[in-house]
Amino acid sequence: MPAPNLDALNFLLARRSRPAKTLLAPAPDRATLEKLLTAAARTPDHGKLEPWRFIVIEKGAMARLADVAQDRGTALGLDAEQIIKGRTQFDQGHLAVAVIEVQKPSPKIPPLEQTYSAGAVCLALLNAALAAGWGANWLSGWPSHDRDFMTQALGLDAHERVAGFIHIATESSAPPDRPRPDLTAITTWLDT
Template sequence: MPTPNPAALDFLLTRRSRPAKILSEPVPDHATLETLLTAAARTPDHGKLEPWRFIVLQKGAMPRLAQTAQDCAQTAGLDPEQVTKARTQFDQGHLAVAVIEVHKSSEKIPHLEQTYSAGAVCLALLNAALAAGWGANWLSGWPSHDRGFMQQALGLSDHERVAGFIHIGTESSTPPDRPRPDLNAITKWVDT
């Protein structure tokens, strides 16, 4: 018989991300953040490749990241609303962890499975922060897909890309829950 963990299951059944724009200070200190990163690093990684790494973006880095996002967006010819949106998560950010997908050569593990693992790390870090009582949000957006931003702002190599920015802080208000998927509409049971 399995040994249930009702508290963990209840957390997963009720978890909810907190919009990054409602996150404020204080943010986790170094030791607390290391614990959250340790939890995230326990993600299955299909062959023990560790196809991901972390870049901790502290408050002092946010103005530079916001300006780089704006510059890259303008260079790409985005409209003013998109330019503003590109920099907003950094303008409003106090602490974020960039989860970096790192493609590694492997005869057994295709790049797609490495991408899945990097996404799982994002969710694990998000859930670890929420479980520890912090507000947290997983953002991506245009900057996370722009090669110029990845290189200029984060120094990424060609075999690396941003899987997500996990913003972590103290929630300033509790958002309402959002509609959840209809399980019957998305589930097929197969017995034979």
Template sequence: MPKADPAALAFLQNRRSRPAKTLRPPVPDEEALRPLLTAAARTPDHGKLEPWRFIVIDSAAMARLASVVERRGAALGLPEEDITKGRSQFDQGHLAVAVVEVQKPSPKIPPLEQTYSAGAVCLALLNAALAAGWGANWLSGWPSHDRGFLQEGLALAPHERIAGIIHIGTETAAPPERPRPDIDRITTWL
């Protein structure tokens, strides 16, 4: 019989993201953030390619990134409401970690599996932050997919892209529970 970890399973069965707009200081400092990044980096990674890296975004960087979003949105001719929504995570954010997907050439590991690994890092970081007692939320939005924003705002190389931006802070309001998937409806047993 395997050795169970009931507390870990209960945490995973009941975990709940916290809306980024409700997260406030204090936020984790480098010493508190390092174990969360370490936990996220233990994500399954076929071929040990590490097809991801982290960019920690502090409050000063948030203000700069909000301005970049504003400029990029205008350059793209986006509606004002899209620009406002795109910059809101940076206007309201205090600390976030951008998980950057870094595709690596491999004859054995297809690019899609590297993408899955980067997504798994996002969830692992989100869960690590929640398990450590912080509020956390995984966001993206149009700026995360705009090459101009990625280059100007985050200095990403042409082969890099954002898998997710994980906002971390102190929870100020508990979110209401929401409906969860019906396991019987989405599961096929063979």
């Protein structure tokens, strides 16, 4: 039998994202955040392509991103509620890491596997932040899918896109647990 890491397993069995709107200052400092980014960068990465990178959005940049979201939402003709939702994560944010998927040409690693790796980085960063005692939440929303927002707010190139915004700050309250999937409904066992 393998030697279990019960602390890590118990953490994963009980992990719960913290709603971004409940996160308060302070946020991690750069040295602390670098440790979390180092943990996230240990994500499985077929072919060692590193098909992702990080953009750290500090408090001073949040207002600019909120304004870009407002302008883009208006240009897209979104309704007021959608525009507010798109800008709110930046208006209320203290620190976020944009995980950027960077598609790289590879004869061996298909683009979809690169997308999976970028998603895994998001979860790894989220879990690293939670394990370190911070409140954290993985958000996306329409700004993360709007090419002009990606270009204007984050300076992304055509082969890059947002995999997620991981908001990290101080937890103001522990949210109640929510219903979890019924394993019997989503698991198939193949024994032959």
